[in-house]
Amino acid sequence: MEEQKNNSNSQEDAQKTSGLIIIARDATGKVITRLTCTQSRTVMSAMKSARSVLILKSGAVRVEIHYLEAPTSTYPSKPLAAISTDDLISIQHDVL
Numbered sequence: 235m236e237e238q239k240n241n242s243n244s245q246e247d248a249q250k251t252s253g254l255i256i257i258a259r260d261a262t263g264k265v266i267t268r269l270t271c272t273q274s275r276t277v278m279s280a281m282k283s284a285r286s287v288l289i290l291k292s293g294a295v296r297v298e299i300h301y302l303e304a305p306t307s308t309y310p311s312k313p314l315a316a317i318s319t320d321d322l323i324s325i326q327h328d329v330l
Contacts, residue, residue, distance in 0.1 A: 253302045256284045257309055258294035265308055267291050271299075277314050288317060295319050 254274060258267035269287060274280040277299050284297040298313035 254280050254314070255300050255302045255309075256280060256287055257298050257300060258287050258291045259296045259298070260293045261295050266293055268305075270302060281315055281317065284315075284317060285322075288319065288322065 254271040254277070256267075256269040256271060257265050260266050267287065269283070271280045271283065274283055280299045284299060288294050288297045296316060296318040298309065298316040300309050300311070300313050303309060
């Protein structure tokens with residue numbers, strides 16, 4: 235049991251040191267932008283930057299936060315967090 239816990243901690247440590255990345259996808263799901271989070275160490279902090287990417291990147295309909303993978307990765311795994319243009323519209327509507 236202790237060994238399993240240590241192995242789990244090792245995986246978590248590796249993910250934390252690999253950093254976070256923001257990816258933007260177009261309407262087809264293709265990755266159109268990748269931004270390594272150099273200042274953001276938490277998912278919540280990275281989401282602030284991701285929101286800006288979604289607003290500013292032409293053609294982006296969804297942004298996702300992932301642990302950094304290989305430079306050519308298409309990031310098929312479930313993201314740590316995501317926001318879409320529909321979410322932005324919903325948020326703006328709720329504020330008004």
